[in-house]
Amino acid sequence: MNQKKVIDIVRNNGIILVILLLIIITSIIERNFLTFNNLLNVLRQVSVVGIVACGMTYCIIGGAFDLSVGSVVSLSGVITILSINAGTNEYMAILYGLLAGVAIGIVNGILISSIDGRTGEAFIVTYGMQVVVAAIALFPSNGLFISGRISPGFFKSMGQGVMPIVIFLCLAAFMEFVLVKTKYGRKMVFIGSNLHVAKMSGINVKFNRITFFAISGLLASLGGIVLCSRVTSSNPTVGLNFEMDVIAAVVVGGTQLSGGKGSVLRTVMGAVIIGIMGNALNILGITAYHQQIVKGLLIIVAVGMDILNKQIKLREMAHDTVFAG
Amino acid sequence: MKKTFLIVLSLLLVGTMVSAAGKKEDDGAKKIFMSSAYYTAPYGAPLQEAVKEKAAALGYSVQIVDGEENADKQLSQFKAAVADGYDALIYWPGDQASSPPLVEYLNSTKLPWVALNTVVDDSVIDLVPCMIASDEVEIGRWLGRLIIKYFKDNPGKTKNVIYIEGSPGSSYTENLTIGVNEILKGSDINILNDHQYAQYDPTKAMVIMEDMLTKFGRSIDLVVVQDGGMFQGAYSAIQAAGYVGKLGLLCQGQDLIVREKLLDGELYASVAQDPFTEGALAVEMLDKVIKGETIEKWVATPTGAIYAADVDKYRWF
């Protein structure tokens, strides 16, 4: 009986055990790894990806995905820093940055819902948007990093200390609550699992889908602003290939790409897992490129374990059903 | 609704293209075409600005396109330019290894051309009419000399250095490291970390610096960074961790943040590599090639140490 329980725990949370193993090995080799400071560092490092991944989770549960988030991260940073440098009040500057993200999200949403797009159309439209927005982010400075003239204040504090972590985790908790406990969240799941039926059930599908993209854009711009605050400058190309990291976090966390199912909290876990792995390998002195090999395999193993587990469960259930009666 | 949308979108598209096309003037001035592998890099913007300035001053019109670090793309771009009747070409290579076919092609066009910033592959270096680039090894040597000078000015029990590099495989990164190692050979200066590559990205530099602080903490005496962008990232990490003033800082770069920290006294020194000078030099040399004058095959962008007192002698970006 106990043995079965242990096996169950291993199978259900396989990926966590792999990471635990890595953590144990690293902390033996390197004393400073398991310190409070380092773990805080890791959480801070994944906050930006995490914030954006929360938005992406909503998008994916709703049945699409948003490849433009990387460029939105770049653009919002550029807008915010430029505004601050031009003397705008820092709260307004942040607002402008956020508005840019929401606006882009809304455009994505309108384009995609007007053609009732599914995965394919969402892919191309948001990819096209990614290219367009990346170009816009480059217009002001042509590639120069814009150094922010930032005095201590709210904006600066967004990227320091525990603020990014607090923003990330509070956001994730709130979004999970909305997903699980509110009508809006249920609508999202419904639309994601069966677009056709959802349309016929009287829900304003088009409007809701636009909101999913708007949220994704909003969170992408929030992530971009936090990132800028951490580095106190804006890098117009910082978001290049960012969307892959974000989707990886969502996927490792266990949310399915087909839509209709998922959890923001699991995405948080996914982001943290990837972050800890990167940190451990960094500290062990393993170069970035060796890390990439491990990271790619990790993604496959994480999801693979989950899927194999489900298949075994199904077979067990069938087995039990046959032999129960 | 959809139809109007589409019409608007299509009009927007056509409008952008026509207006972009309309901008080109055919005024008889000689036309220069430049393909930049690193169009969007921070170094690229001031360099390209300087190219445009100098070209205008000398009476040329110039078009610069983004080669996106892709040699195949750059080759196609040059072929298109040649078909379009451009008079002279500037080539900013991506990586060394892929440059030979382009060098050969550019020579085969019989048009005047120069290469800029990234040094081409050894096998074809003699085939380039003029190479305008920094002596990257010399820049590295300056970093090395400044490291030694720092420890002379700030003696202590240990001489521990954290060294953050750009991208492996990039000639800039490799050559700088060769120069640094050359000068530091035989000294008792200790580089704490294995190769750490921030790939010219401030965010990556920040993450690396955070992890290095975790691993080595108080034992770090000096942090050396290969360019200004990465310096910004590393500095953010150092500031956030409260280490400003507890360790020395050294970098290469003429970014505004570098200037600021030099004047603050937090940055010990920087090493020069001036994109404005490089861009202007490139056009000057191209002008000479067009006119058929004899020129050197290699024109080195000047470099040297920049201290706080020297700040006004340079252009910052």
Next chain:
Amino acid sequence: MIQSLPDKKKIVTFMLENAVSVFLVGFIIFMVFTKRSFSTWDNIVNIINESSIYGIAACAMTVVIISGEFDLSASSVFGWSTVLFTLCCNTIGIVGAFFITLACGALFGAFNGYLVAKIRIPAFVVTLGTMISIKGLAYVVTKAQPINTTNATLRAIGNFHIGDISIIPIVYLAVILLFFWFLRYTKFGRDIYATGGNYEVARLSGINVVFSKFMVFTMLGAAAALAGMMYGVRIKAGWAPYGQDLSLYCITATIIGGTSLLGGNGGVHKTVIGVLLLAVLFNALTLLGVSGSMQKFIRGLVLITVIMLDAVVVKRQRE
């Protein structure tokens, strides 16, 4: 007597159905009149050459998409292949290099195919993982340095021309014909359409869907390797980040061409139009003197416009 549609409506319907081709033709006409250099033989050769390398992989990607999946790792297999090919050219000669690189690409593809077809891990996840890992591998093997080769045979192949056309477009053409033939005229090809169209129905009617899906990924791996080798023929160098944008390019060309991401329809001939459109667009933007950032902006706009047009057309057909 059956009343035929008024001619105007027929024309509009035709134009919308072939929106992409119409756009291409219109754009070419626009360019011919705007820029004399566009229609020079040199420039046309340039366009053909430019579209050939990625086009090879685009054909194979189309097959994967028809089967109902897609593959992000093609970029990394491409980059890896440039590395492996260059390394082998420097050590064991070009013939060995060719076979080893091709086999390796097929192997990576088979790895993807096995995980997707047999273990049923979503293609996005598997190919995202292999994309990251294979690229890392390519970096590690060359210690992140780009490498090049001066292999004389490779040079000779690169210099080989029929008229002004190098060997690369010829290989591209061969690939197009090969894929077109087997998609349309073999059972294997028809099975792929069926698998993509409706997996369950196909499975129940006896088609070996697992084998179909497995093979399409393997073919894409080989095609990406071939494309990488063609890159090697042109540039004679190899480095991990070469071809980074290949996967998205191929998927874009396929969808623009008219093949649906849902699977079950489309064809290689359609993708060829998509590839041509992208090549003409990039070429035109350079010729028109459009600056770097503006080029990206326009490219993105074109993508969005074309897909919207296409979706509107498909919707009309459904109604």
